[in-house]
Amino acid sequence: MEQANQPVQNDPQQGETIHSQNEENPIPVAGASLGNSGKCPVIHGSNTEEAKDVMSWWPKSLNLDILSQHDRKTNPFGEEFSYAEEFKKLDLEAVKSDLKALMTESKEWWPADWGHYGGLMIRMAWHSAGTYRTADGRGGSNTGSQRFAPLNAWPDNVNLDKARRLLWPVKKKYGNKLSWADLIILAGNMAYESMGLKTFGFAGGREDVWHPEKDIYWGSEKDWLAPTGSEGSRYTGDRELENPLASVMMGLIYVNPEGVDGNPDPLKTAADLRVTFSRMAMNDEETAALTVGGHTVGKCHGNGDASALGGDPEEEGVHAQGLGWLNPKGKGHSEDTVTSGLEGAWTTNPTQWDNGYLDLLLNHEWRLTKSPAGANQYEPVNLPEELKPVDAHNPNIRRNPMMTDADMAMKVDPGYREIVERFHNDFEYFSDTFARAWFKLTHRDLGPKSRYLGPDVPAEDLIWQDSIPAVNYTLSDGEINSLKEQILNSGLSRSELITTAWDSARTYRGSDYRGGANGSRIRLEPQRSWAGNEPVRLNKVLEILENIRQTSGVNVSMADLIVLGGTAAIEQAVREAGYNVEVPFLPGRGDASEEMTDARSFDEMETVHDGYRNWLKADYVVSAEELMLDRTQLMGLTAPEMTVLVGGLRVLDTNYGGSQDGVFTDRPGTLSNDFFVNLTDMNFKWVPVNDNLYHITDRKSGAVKWSASRVDLVFGSNSILRSYAEFYAQDDNWERFIRDFVKAWTKVMNADRYDLN
Template sequence: MSSNNADETFTGKSNQDWWPERLSLEILDQNGQKSDPLEADFDYAEAFQALDLEEVKSDIEAVLTEPQDWWPADYGHYGPFMIRMAWHSAGTYRAHDGRGGAAGARQRFAPLNSWPDNANLDKARRLLWPVKQKYGRNLSWSDLIVLAGNVAVESMGFQTYGFAGGREDDFDTDKAVNWGPEDELETQDRFEQPGDIEKGLGASVMGLIYVNPEGPDGQPDPEASAKNIRQTFSRMAMNDKQTAALIAGGHTFGKVHGKDDPEEVLGPEPEAAPMENMGLGWQNDAAVEDGEVTTSGIEGPWTQSPINWDMGYVNNLLDYEWEPEKGPGGAWQWTPKSDELADSAPDALADGEQVTPMMLTTDVALKRDPEYREIMETFQENPMEFGIAFAKAWYKLTHRDMGPPERFLGPEVPEETMIWQDPIPDAEYKLVGDEAVAHLKNEILETDITRAQLVKTAWASASTYRDSDKRGGANGARIRLEPQRSWDVNEPEQLEQVLETYERIQAEFNESRDEVQVSLADLVVLGGNAAVEAAAADAGYDIDVPFEPGRTDATAEQTDADSFDALKPEVDGFRNYVPDDISRPAEELLVDKADLLNLTPDEMTALVGGMRTIGATYGDSEYGVLTDQPAVLTNDFFVNLLSMETNWEPSVEEQVFAGYDRDTGDLKWKATRADLIFGSHSRLRSIAEVYAAADGEEKLVEDFVDAWAKVMQADRFDLT
């Protein structure tokens, strides 16, 4: 008999539930699926450019100063609320994998929309809905959220550094982001050692953007808090000065909300709220009835003028002594020891009422930590320096995941290109044409450099691209600069030989031409393309790999070496670079790398199979080179991988397998987990079977070339 109980679930266990150790390709599936309702040819950049940005900002500012009866406005102004929303949207970015950040407006979806640190930000987005509704597809939520933060800061007397549009919206959560190992919100199982957050994660606590404002483990320990702050902000690629400026600048505005214990007065988060709440969570009748909002459980403003830009935060923190106390919401916060600040700040809702400013443990950390304190004292002595530091740090925070300046849209984009934007010089010369390209390819193929070396060098350069934050790629030829030049995965000695050859060809070519020049960045890609074409020709296929000149060569001064080290792959299954001390199985890291390259499962499969037969493996090893004719682009990898003539057995080495002839027992092949996954995983095997079939080789060549060109061109935003 059927049931009408809406709380029942009528779905069975998924494959992932039944076999949790099964390799998931879900993150690659999202790269090949259209999940939005917009037309396939919709051009958001063109739509955004049609906006009157001043009109949009005027509409946002009107929202900020028009309190609604369904949600109170502290001090009659929603500005601080919007700053928190924009900060928490952008602040999920982490440099390790480029994931998170403001692009996509993923704050609208689980889990971010229901994190405790984002409590009540659902109301901030609802306040902005009339603006979003008015401009529709011309203004993405991800741009609107950041712009609202900028307008809020400006409306309270601060001059921002600029704003760039161009962020497109997602219509689902990013399934590739690992937010941590915890099973419960506001827990912390991510510390490998005390105070040392697990590699790759940004925040110190599940469900928070950065660190616990009460202090580590909910204890008011400023020194320990400073350590967590430094680690979490550095993982967002912020240095100490930028970190101090962001905290001090952000906390110049608004207040925290904790007149009650949130566990006692708040309803469930949005994803757990009843249907009649229409997507809103944290039901709190007091917020509507008397304006008493509860969010964090910490209560009070930081300054005496919470909706004005001034030096109040810096002066209060440094000029007064603070001591910990349990606030009315039951959380640790800090109160001034002296009476000088008592009742010196306006109440958020009651005109004429006064309250006492407070500080968080994370604020006092900036005073107790020697390095942070020195920065804060400099800010106090030089208010202009403080303002500039906050403006630039806020701009970096809210634009960090947008990639190169070519993607920045609108009339408020600063003229200056910052080092974190990975600047690349303009080409001040004529680009090579078809005749010159053909000449250069011949020159490259006539050298002593092998096809495998050419392919590996091009791959090493281009595959640093991350679609998550649009960083990396072949443009700039940073493969010849530190730190990439010395990465073990790039085989520095072989790389040196290839680069010296390219530099000689470049010098000879450029000296022989008047205006036409070629960059090393273009030569690196061109060499890989030439090797692929030659490997296909030897297999009987006449193909041309697409090539667009125009890449230029960045300098060391234009390269933030420390930041670029985050792009170094732990594993590169495409080159079969699988060290012994990896954190996760090689096949999982292969899929993760493929996702950062925006590849689909079939593109990943074709690339691995093609690169194996060309012999483009780390150290020129035989692992995965399942062919008797290496350097030829055939389907041999798939044919031999799927053949029942081979019996695979694990080797003593954890990541390695040996393939023995079933009849003779002789060793035939060696492979890694990044190879065998294409025969053992049911979905990947189904793709491999297409390529291994008698009629599959030509399709493999075509698919490999398409996927190869996609990776080589991934960072060419100048062409779109």
């Protein structure tokens, strides 16, 4: 793999220190003088001569950009645009036909290997989808972000800019009806079909973003491809990979093809493969199928000096037309192409879907050697000439095939060896297993099947799609009111009802559209036993709600009843505040079963922190308030919505374990703006007790009035969040606070209701 040495821009920010309100801290004066007549008379950047932004001057400040990064201002589509409606107008068969034709229409500016772009298009689709990781659901293909930095400049994505540029005529032709995100994956599918694979299906529905996804943490290394032990290394202890990361190095999609840290050792690479692919939701069989199937077609490129390549697309000058890695040697392409640094095809027939990869891997001996670019790779010993692939650009020459360290792992690791031998003996079984694994790889982050678009959506329901049965009932206003009355008279407290509804819904992740209240999986394992869901309290609530469901005479799901319980409790809390408002409730949630639930997959989504309920399972490297921002962004909430929800949930007395931290009110259980009123009251000062506990004391008497956590006090210390807190603390905004809280609450409860969208 060619080694790039470039600075990484996404260092994790450390949380700010929250001080007592009366503590005086010197603040540097920025850009004090423009007296020199030789300087530009316009004040640049953050009122400074060096045009630094706020985070450059105060790097420990809480960065809220994650909550507003995909503002509509960056999106050229208007508010009324619906990609789903546009996609329905698409002639998908015509697109597929155009893509298959494109595969063999070799362009002079970037000629196709063997006259077929299949391998390049598959790599593009693979690397678009392969950034997905299960821990936070981020990455993957559903936003088309491979077009932007840092992904478009990763060393592992060298020359994929050419693949996307080759696709431009198709994108131009079909326009708004076909997103880049969908087109990239569909191109990979058509590449495989054009070479003989029967794919499992295709679903549209991926909507493009319009600038880089800055919310995704790709690692803290300072250099691309930084080895283990370097500054910011993602490994600790006995090669324990940092969460939520999946790839082994900054700038790689999976594992290093030359071996761990570039040192060939197939058994060590096998261990890396297991960790990396499991963090992309793949088991051993799927991992082996993807490795074998991905390397059945195409080739690696390393026939030249990697150090001679120009910069990535973000570095090159305007003359490069937005392309990168330009090679000044020879033709600069074709036989002079340098991509990974490895050189050669894996199989005898690199444009055909066949079993040739396993024939060569298992039936021949392989020796470690070097590519022309100096990369570690394996070549066969004494391979018959007729089994060697024809040169990609000269049909009169045959070349040795090659294998990477990951390929050799399939041969030497006992677990993988057993699987690939089964594939070798049953090509139809292998083809079906690969087609399913490829479909999972390219659709894992698209969400439940209800979000899938198009005529090629497979009929079969797959367990990783988190299926939820459709409901067969409607609820009248009378039935809803009857259920509310029964719930409120059940002996359950408002806090118990609200926290159960919240805990059910807070699992929603807009990153991969998983989780949420629909399906009521909070009543199933593993969620029922998660510490963050307070199993004793949860089981009590579930038992009583289930009894109501069975005895009420109303046909209703537990998923709807759980949300309705929180709704009824909030309405009651609002009435106590002297304001009468109905909290919107839209029935229609189904109840998933154990058989529909991949427990292992859901276990990786366990809630281990929730600033909204003032809870941390353990100490973390990043601050509690940063964790809250991460949770907020995954739930699709804005900074004002986060603010109003935290303030409301505190006074509703919904903290984890009944903690009173941040409950700044003398009337807990009533929905009021007391949290903000008392947070911004300068009659109190904040006294640190430890890193995450503060006493709120009366300035005159010194008496402790309340306790608070960092998450509570950041709403009064951070200048942006304080502006929101002051807004809701105003005398004329208490009704606005209630309306905004109800709106934000309803948004969370309905986040996964794709039937409403």
